[in-house]
Amino acid sequence: MAFNTLTEVQEQLREGKLTCSALVEEHLKRIEENQHLNAFLEVFAHDARSRATVIDQKIKRGSSGKLAGMIIGIKDNICFKGHKVSASSRILEDFTSLYSSTVVDRLLNEDAIIIGRLNCDEFAMGSANEFSAFGPVKNPLDNTKVTGGSSGGSAAAVAAGLCHVALGSDTGGSIRQPASFCGVVGLKPTYGRVSRHGLIAFASSFDQIGPFATSVEDAALIYEVMAGADEYDSTASQREVEKTDFSATSDKPMRIAFLKDALTDPSLDAEIRERTQELISQLQEKGHTVEGVSFPWMDYMVPVYYILTTAEASSNLARYDGIHYGQRSEKATDLESTYKLSRTEGFGDEVKRRILLGTFVLSSGYYDAYYGKAQKARRVVKEETEKILADYDLILSPTSPHTAFELGKKQLDPTVMYLEDIFTVQANICGNPAVSLPLGKHSNGMPFGIHLMGRAWDEKTLLEFSAQLMNNN
Secondary structure (H helix, E strand, C coil): CCCCCHHHHHHHHHCCCCCHHHHHHHHHHHHHHCHHHCCEEEECHHHHHHHHHHHHHHHHHCCCCCCCCCEEEEECCECCCCCECCCCCHHHCCCECCCCCHHHHHHHHCCCEEEEEECCCHHHCCCCCCCCCCCCCCECCECCECCCCCCHHHHHHHHCCCCCEEEEEECCCCCHHHHHHHCCEEEECCCCCECCCCECCCCCCCCEEEEEECCHHHHHHHHHHHECCCCCCCCCCCCCCCCCCCCCCCCCCCEEEEEHHHHCCCCCCHHHHHHHHHHHHHHHHCCCEEEEECCCCHHHHHHHHHHHHHHHHHHHHHHECCCCECCCCCCCCCHHHHHHHHHHHHCCHHHHHHHHHHHHHCCCCCHHHHHHHHHHHHHHHHHHHHHHHHHCCEEEEECCCCCCCECCCCCCCHHHHHHHHCCCHHHHHHCCCEEEEEEEECCCCCEEEEEEEECCCCHHHHHHHHHHHHHHC
16 A cells, blocks of 8 residues: 555545555554664554544545545654653653644544654754654664654654654754655745644744655645644734645746855765756756855854754753653652752753753853844844845755764764754744755665745745656656
């Protein structure tokens, strides 16, 4: 049972050649066979089987929702009522969510089947999925390599066929970079387009939930179901969500900018540079205007991103203290030791590192020098990006400087790991929508992605053009 899109699945369901129950059993079997990947932290087998039975009846009555037949995995920082959610951290181990996130409710309302929760870097902090308290996720295309992070479990599950679609969260590239490493589509919507209610926060002004899929069409469908205003999230936009139309074959020439600074970056793999230039030439031959633009702020984006996100993480994670939330240390004897030991035992090294850095940049005497300046720099990056997008429809670049690297190779030096986000953080700093498309294959056998960023709130143009690119390559 290999399907490229939900449309193919639903066709078989309508014709009676397939049932949701059979789909669930097939995926449970695959999950069992691929336990070595460590993609799933928990499988909701009983739930999935029960829902499949109900949805099969709905299909027979002709009353099923638009996601009937779609099997979805959710990142372990997205709440699902009555189910565990831990953000892959010991400090939240065995915590059961009291409510469902808005995105989960909207998917269930359209008859999606949620099959389990997926491993990730602890509190979504990492670029390799090696910082999970429950072990690293292995790349299904080469088990010696990482999946990327922080949503590595989600990318691996889709790439290995363990679910049709998976949800991740993207703070600086945590959907798009693993999508590139695992050879799938990864979409980060505009900030505020999809509600963050029920998403365990890392950096509240950057975090955004988005889908992984094997096709742009399925990613767009999931995005449209999730998107829209939400009374539980004041940052969720009231703007109407435009529907994508993949049936309209538009020959309208696009204006696309590519970042010259990205293609000349010394960290960029030669084959990825060559493939990106080849794609630019193909687009130009088809009548699109593709021009190089200068963006001299590229070297500043990663420092700006890490100053601001660690500051927000320091604030957001303060609640996990063994008293308000989270595991309480059994060794604690008084209030001070409860705070110290609970957080020391509960958080992993990378989370501690970012909390310390964030607390430092927010501290008296350093706030203006670091946090204040980073906020100003963020505004400059946003304004300069908007200037480019005033003249062009999209901005093109590689998703990552290289393909998936070996497990354990980079985590010894956190500053090297932080540079993984060099091409993806711009979209988060600005809040713009962006997608990684699996359009490259390296001579080492591993896939890599091409990255497109669009104007804020214009997912329609981004997705429709992405589908054309995928179909033509």
